[in-house]
Amino acid sequence: MKKVITGNHAVSYGAMLARAQVIAAYPITPQTTIVEHLADFTADGQLDARFINVESEHSAMAASVGASAAGARAFTASSSHGLALMHEMLHVAAGSRLPIVMANVNRALGTNWNLWADQTDSLSQRDTGWLQFYCESNQEALDTVIQAYRVSEQVLVPSMICLDAFFISHTAEIVDIPDKALVDSYLPECNLVYRLDPANPCTLYGVTSAEFYYEFRYKLHKAMEDAIRVAREADDEFREMFGRSYGLVEQYRMEDAELVLVTSGTAASTSRLVIDELRERGERVGMLRIRMFRPFPAEEIRNALRGAQRVAVMDRNMSPGQGGIMAQELRSALCNTPDRPPVYGFVVGLGGRDITTDVVHRVIEEALATDIPEDIIWMGVKV
Amino acid sequence: MSIEIPREEYLFSGHTGCPGCGAVLAMRHVLKGLGDKTVVAIPACCWSIIAGAFPYATLNVPLMHCAFETGAATAAGIKAALEIRGDTETTVLAWAGDGGTFDIGLQALSGAAERNDDIIFICYDNEAYMNTGIQRSSATPWKTWTSTTPANTPKETPKKDIVATMMAHHIPYIATGSVAYPADLIAKVRKAKEIRGTKFIHILIPCPPGWRHPSELTIKIARLAVLSRVFPLYEIEDGNHRVTVEPDDTRVSEYLKLQGRFRHLDETDIEVIQANVDREWSRIECLSA
Numbered sequence: 244m245k246k247v248i249t250g251n252h253a254v255s256y257g258a259m260l261a262r263a264q265v266i267a268a269y270p271i272t273p274q275t276t277i278v279e280h281l282a283d284f285t286a287d288g289q290l291d292a293r294f295i296n297v298e299s300e301h302s303a304m305a306a307s308v309g310a311s312a313a314g315a316r317a318f319t320a321s322s323s324h325g326l327a328l329m330h331e332m333l334h335v336a337a338g339s340r341l342p343i344v345m346a347n348v349n350r351a352l353g354t355n356w357n358l359w360a361d362q363t364d365s366l367s368q369r370d371t372g373w374l375q376f377y378c379e380s381n382q383e384a385l386d387t388v389i390q391a392y393r394v395s396e397q398v399l400v401p402s403m404i405c406l407d408a409f410f411i412s413h414t415a416e417i418v419d420i421p422d423k424a425l426v427d428s429y430l431p432e433c434n435l436v437y438r439l440d441p442a443n444p445c446t447l448y449g450v451t452s453a454e455f456y457y458e459f460r461y462k463l464h465k466a467m468e469d470a471i472r473v474a475r476e477a478d479d480e481f482r483e484m485f486g487r488s489y490g491l492v493e494q495y496r497m498e499d500a501e502l503v504l505v506t507s508g509t510a511a512s513t514s515r516l517v518i519d520e521l522r523e524r525g526e527r528v529g530m531l532r533i534r535m536f537r538p539f540p541a542e543e544i545r546n547a548l549r550g551a552q553r554v555a556v557m558d559r560n561m562s563p564g565q566g567g568i569m570a571q572e573l574r575s576a577l578c579n580t581p582d583r584p585p586v587y588g589f590v591v592g593l594g595g596r597d598i599t600t601d602v603v604h605r606v607i608e609e610a611l612a613t614d615i616p617e618d619i620i621w622m623g624v625k626v
Numbered sequence: 627m628s629i630e631i632p633r634e635e636y637l638f639s640g641h642t643g644c645p646g647c648g649a650v651l652a653m654r655h656v657l658k659g660l661g662d663k664t665v666v667a668i669p670a671c672c673w674s675i676i677a678g679a680f681p682y683a684t685l686n687v688p689l690m691h692c693a694f695e696t697g698a699a700t701a702a703g704i705k706a707a708l709e710i711r712g713d714t715e716t717t718v719l720a721w722a723g724d725g726g727t728f729d730i731g732l733q734a735l736s737g738a739a740e741r742n743d744d745i746i747f748i749c750y751d752n753e754a755y756m757n758t759g760i761q762r763s764s765a766t767p768w769k770t771w772t773s774t775t776p777a778n779t780p781k782e783t784p785k786k787d788i789v790a791t792m793m794a795h796h797i798p799y800i801a802t803g804s805v806a807y808p809a810d811l812i813a814k815v816r817k818a819k820e821i822r823g824t825k826f827i828h829i830l831i832p833c834p835p836g837w838r839h840p841s842e843l844t845i846k847i848a849r850l851a852v853l854s855r856v857f858p859l860y861e862i863e864d865g866n867h868r869v870t871v872e873p874d875d876t877r878v879s880e881y882l883k884l885q886g887r888f889r890h891l892d893e894t895d896i897e898v899i900q901a902n903v904d905r906e907w908s909r910i911e912c913l914s915a
Contacts, residue, residue, distance in 0.1 A: 264710045267703060293706035297699060298737030305696035305734065309667065309703025312690050315710055317703070335693050439665045439688040439704060441716050446683035448691040455680055 244420045250411030253381040253418045254320065254346045254404065255280035257388025259290045260426040261344070263318035264433075265310035267295035267303045272358055273412045274322040274348045281318070300325035304332035304343075311341035312447060314438035316392065319343070322408070323350035323364045330368065333401075337372025337463065339448050342395035342402075342433070344388060345373075349508065349559075350408040351594040359595020360407040362508065362560035366536070366568040372463055374402040374470055375537040377507040381416040383489055383534075386481065389421070393430050393477045398466045407559075408595065410509040421485055429484055467538040474535060491535040494547050496522055500529030501552040502610060503584075505573060507533045510557055510591075510598045517603040528607060533569060541576035548577065551584045555610035557603070559592040566590060566619035587616040629809040632658045641684040643676040646841025648831035648848060649750045650676060651805045653685075653721065656748060659815030662687060663716045665708070667701045669731060670694035671723030672757045673750075695730040697722040698738035701745040717746060717819050724751040724765035728786050735826075739795035742823040746815070749788065749826070752833040760836045768902075769895050770887050771838075777890040784902070792826045793862060801861035801870075803829040806849035810859055810870050817861070830857040838886020850881040855907040860914060867913040878903050 248256070254277050258266070266285075268278040284290040293315075297303045300321050307317040321329060326347050336343050351361035365375060376391065378384040384406050391402035406412055439447065451459060474491060482488035493511070496518050497503065506514045511532040521528045531547055548554060554577075558567025565571060570588030577583040587610040592598040602622060609620060636657035643650040649672055657664065665688045668674060674691055678684045692700040701720035708716050722731050727749035735747060754772045755761040762772040764786040775781040792800050799821045803811040811829065818825035832848050834841040851857040852871055856878055859871035878900045882888040891899075 265703060265706045267699075267706075291710070293710045295702055295706055295743070296741065297702075298733060298740070302696065302699035302702075302734045302737055305693065305699035306703030306706070308692065308696075309690070309700035310707035311703075313665070313704045313707035313711070315707030317707075331693055332696070439690055439708075441663045441665065441688060441713075444662075444686055444688045446677060446685065446689040446691075449677060449680045449683070450674060450691070451680040 245417055246420055247415050248381065248418050249276065249413055249415050250381040250384050250406050251276040251348070251413065252280050253385040254388055254406070255284065256420055257385040258318045259284045260421060260423055261389050261392045261430055262316060263290070263292055264315040265293050265295065265307070265317045266319065267297050267306035267310070267317070268319050269297050269300045269303050269321070269325060271300070271322045271325040273350060273408045274320045274325065274346070277320040277346055300328045301332060304329040304336060307343045308332060308336050308339060308341060311343050312339065312439050314433065314435050314440070316433040317343045318345070320346040320348070322348040323352055326364045326368060327352060330371070333368055333371035333373060336401045338459070340399040340463070340466070342392065342399055344391045344395060344402045344404065346388065346404045346406065348408050348412045349405050357594040358408065360410055360559065361593050361595065362405065365403060365405045366560045368403070369537055369568070372400065372467070373537060374400055374535070375405060376402065376535055377405045377533060378411065379509060379511045379532065381411060381414070381418045382487070384411060385418055386485070386487060386489070389426055389430060390474070390477050390481055394470055394474045396433055397473050398470045400463070400466050400470060405508070407508045425484060429481065470538050471540055489534055491540040492543055492547060493532040493534060495530040495532065497529035497531065497547060499527055501527040502607060503548055503551045503554050504528065504530045504603070504607060505533065505554060505556040505569065506530060507536070507569060508559065510559060513598055513600055514557070514603050517600050517607065521607065539572055539576065544573070544576050545580055548584065553587065553610050554584050555587040555589060555606055557589050557591050557598065557606055559598065561590050561593060585616050587613070587620060588618065589620045589622060591622050629813055631808065631812060634658065636662065636686045638684050638686060641676050642678060643672070644835055644841070646834040646844045647676070648805045648833065648844050649673060649752065652750050652811070652829050652831060655805070655808045655811050656719070656815050657685070657687060659812040660717050660719065660819055664719055665704055665716055666690070666719045666721055667692050667697055667704060668721050669697040669726040671726050672752070673721060673723070675757065694726055696734055697726050697731050698745065698747055699734040701747070702738050702741070702743040705744050720745055720747045722747070722749055723757070724749060724753060724763050725755050727751070728765045728788055729763050736795065739792060739797050739824045739826070742797060744822050744824070746818050746825045746827065748829060750829045750831045752831040752836055753785070754836055756833050756836040768899070769891060771890060772887070780890065788828055795824070797824040797826060799825040799861070799863055801827045802857065802859050803827055804848050804852050804857065804859055805829070805831065806845050806852060807859060807871055814861060836887070839884050843884055847881065847884055850876060850884070854878045854881045855903050856881050858907060858910055860910060867910065869910065869914045873907070
């Protein structure tokens with residue numbers, strides 16, 4: 244069934260179809276309508292879930308951790324400062340190996356206070372041990388929630404689905420709502436072996452000495468590595484069952500590309516238009532969209548960039564004192580590769596500033612015009 | 627008060643509590659009251675250690691260690707999950723120290739209480755951050771020595787009234803408890819188990835290293851706290867107060883003098899404490915009338 248719905252509504256459809264059982268959430272713009280729609284689904288009987296209207300995002304994640312530890316499929320959603328407030332609990336959720344799924348609407352962090360699109364909120368949680376997916380469309384946001392439960396429950400690592408504030412969260416598009424029975428056959432019931440069960444008492448997450456802690460972290464990392472294969476399989480099977488797939492990274496017109504533009508989120512849609520235009524003019528440019536950021540699919544990215552002469556990364560995020568975060572990750576993935584291309588790190592679109600086709604053109608022109616890139620390249624700074 | 631105390635033990639021997647630890651006894655009594663259909667969430671506190679380090683376990687009921695400020699929210703999540711999975715019988719207990727209740731845990735506790743989440747929240751209150759080395763908390767009484775309120779500048783403000791704070795949330799059941807009166811404690815825990823909504827039980831826990839008293843005096847000091855009215859035993863069911871153990875004419879000095887943390891107090895200090903205790907007792911007596 245096709246509907247014209249916002250990205251937030253699409254996410255709530257994803258959580259409803261995945262049969263989320265416990266939803267603990269706290270309002271924050273521009274996330275709020277996700278849980279409002281889920282409250283409606285629960286009220287009208289489309290979803291059998293317990294709602295916990297917590298008093299903070301910190302408690303939202305704490306309740307999700309408790310619910311997941313007791314074996315329920317837990318869902319929450321947040322954004323920006325809400326996600327930042329959860330930071331401690333993100334570590335706890337991942338260390339506890341709980342397959343919680345959370346939608347994060349990418350919004351800038353204050354101060355200065357700003358409500359608009361910026362990925363620094365979720366990217367500054369990159370070391371917490373969550374899988375991270377960055378979506379380009381409303382359809383992808385819905386589908387990724389369902390895929391994420393499948394992957395998370397297999398590898399026992401939580402998932403964060405990231406979508407750009409307003410460009411996805413509040414923009415309506417045509418979305419194909421998958422058939423519930425088909426989703427049920429794609430996503431089996433959540434059945435955690437290690438959970439809080441009075442019939443089988445066990446102590447979870449106790450104090451752990453250096454004798455064992457190292458091994459727990461090793462296993463978390465191995466599960467992350469495994470998630471690359473599991474996510475690929477989940478995406479392949481999703482294509483077979485629903486006719487759509489996204490890959491861990493998406494390659495667009497990459498054949499013989501000399502310059503590759505690396506993007507994520509909705510900036511990819513705009514970039515696609517520019518790539519088409521330049522290709523028509525005979526320029527050898529292509530685009531690589533990063534969908535899965537954690538675990539970082541470094542090998543797939545290295546393979547995709549083999550042969551590229553220059554790599555221009557557009558980061559709608561920034562680590563002050565270093566630069567765009569995806570550019571850092573790209574450089575890190577390429578640094579041990581012989582004949583690696585130079586990586587141009589462009590910081591664009593912070594705090595919801597538009598990334599127009601003009602911006603994308605200028606990014607490509609600048610990367611083609613400069614042989615040795617600066618560590619960080621700003622576009623259109625008004626100072 | 628006479629009561630049949632179950633023989634079943636849910637606390638194994640070999641825990642890592644200090645000698646004379648009141649918090650170990652309190653957990654033992656409480657679990658006897660709750661039985662095996664219980665899940666416990668423990669935020670950072672002495673019990674994070676007492677429960678045993680991985681791979682050892684002290685409790686024979688499911689236990690989840692959680693973050694310091696999340697006792698109530700974690701318990702609420704566990705309860706919601708058990709219910710949606712069809713288990714409506716199991717009691718979910720959040721078991722927090724005074725830091726995880728009065729201070730860092732207060733926001734989540736307030737949230738759960740306002741929602742009237744169906745959990746029992748027990749604060750075992752040893753009146754300071756004992757696990758990190760006796761730093762003052764908002765549960766530390768006036769003029770108490772702690773490692774962050776030295777004897778020459780002891781705590782200047784009174785202990786936070788946590789029972790009044792919880793009363794302001796209009797929850798169905800609130801009680802105080804003592805390890806010196808296990809029958810009273812177990813009866814209260816059993817009553818709490820049968821009530822739907824948020825139940826709050828406040829247990830005063832003598833702490834030999836933190837209160838500076840010999841380990842064999844734990845029960846005696848706990849009893850003196852009750853008899854001298856420093857820590858009266860009562861319950862508040864749907865707003866109705868009832869004193870459950872009648873105190874006697876024990877003076878507060880009898881309670882204070884056994885503890886090194888009050889060694890620096892002078893006669894005037896003790897008089898002020900006695901006056902405060904008397905005033906608070908008449909308030910409780912009046913409410914219970």
